[in-house]
Amino acid sequence: MKITQWARVALSSVAFSLCLGTTAIAQNVAKLTGVVELFTSQGCSSCPPADAALEEFIERDDVLALSYHVDYWDYIGWKDTLATPKNTARQYEYRKTFNARSVYTPQAVINGQSHEVGSRSDSIREKLASDTAQGNSLSVPVSITKNGNRITVKVGEGSVPKAAGVKLMMVYFKTEAPVDIQQGENAGKNINYKNSVIDTVVLGMWDGMSMSIDIPINEINAHDADGCAVLLQAITDENSPGTILGAAKLMKQKS
Numbered sequence: 001m002k003i004t005q006w007a008r009v010a011l012s013s014v015a016f017s018l019c020l021g022t023t024a025i026a027q028n029v030a031k032l033t034g035v036v037e038l039f040t041s042q043g044c045s046s047c048p049p050a051d052a053a054l055e056e057f058i059e060r061d062d063v064l065a066l067s068y069h070v071d072y073w074d075y076i077g078w079k080d081t082l083a084t085p086k087n088t089a090r091q092y093e094y095r096k097t098f099n100a101r102s103v104y105t106p107q108a109v110i111n112g113q114s115h116e117v118g119s120r121s122d123s124i125r126e127k128l129a130s131d132t133a134q135g136n137s138l139s140v141p142v143s144i145t146k147n148g149n150r151i152t153v154k155v156g157e158g159s160v161p162k163a164a165g166v167k168l169m170m171v172y173f174k175t176e177a178p179v180d181i182q183q184g185e186n187a188g189k190n191i192n193y194k195n196s197v198i199d200t201v202v203l204g205m206w207d208g209m210s211m212s213i214d215i216p217i218n219e220i221n222a223h224d225a226d227g228c229a230v231l232l233q234a235i236t237d238e239n240s241p242g243t244i245l246g247a248a249k250l251m252k253q254k255s
Helices: 048-058 085-097 121-133 217-222
Strands: 034-040 063-069 107-110 114-117 142-147 150-155 165-180 190-205 211-216 227-235 241-252
Touching (some): 034 048, 034 085, 034 121, 048 063, 048 190, 063 227, 085 107, 085 190, 085 241, 107 121, 142 227, 150 227, 150 241, 190 211
Parallel strands (some): 034 063, 063 190
Antiparallel strands (some): 034 107, 107 114, 142 150
16 A cells, blocks of 8 residues: 555544643653663563663653553463553564564564564663664654643654555553552562553554644543653554654653
């Protein structure tokens, strides 16, 4: 499928939610150079080291780090309180991208281009640096800002890769979520999960031209989130997620 026109967003159908209210929002103006997506589970004993390792990338101003909790370990005896079917589906879509026989946790996906065991911080750091050095990291300018009574998402001009399309997505997440795990492989542990994705919404398609989307703040009550991000990501011929071309994040200001 060849993109010929960007599909505009019907704002009434966009469920943008962020715990704004009277809470100040930090406008993140630092240029992002990479994205790390960690697929994890509260029911997997190998995941806590990766959950902890992700914090290094969350604290970096130049990296967007997100944690996607999956539900396929729930059968062991503990239902992951942060898992969603969408998160699990995204990891299975990446399985097609990487032509892998199966999915696993903890898995870190770097810039939509490569993957690594989530606890291997050194390797993830090296892949981020390598992508940047080779010009394979985020190449299209993307921003998300709060402007009065609206949230504005902007995407600049850029080259459209040879792919089935390019999606613009909004990702909603909880910056912190303490969980007292009572059963399963991690029974007895209390873990404060960071940047846990609770929903993803496709805003539209991008055709290489600059675009801007305004989202009314009164649309924010549909999700219980306190952080959000936008991802501009190519779609492979297999209709799976490909290279991430641009990203931006908007965080609730720390008190």
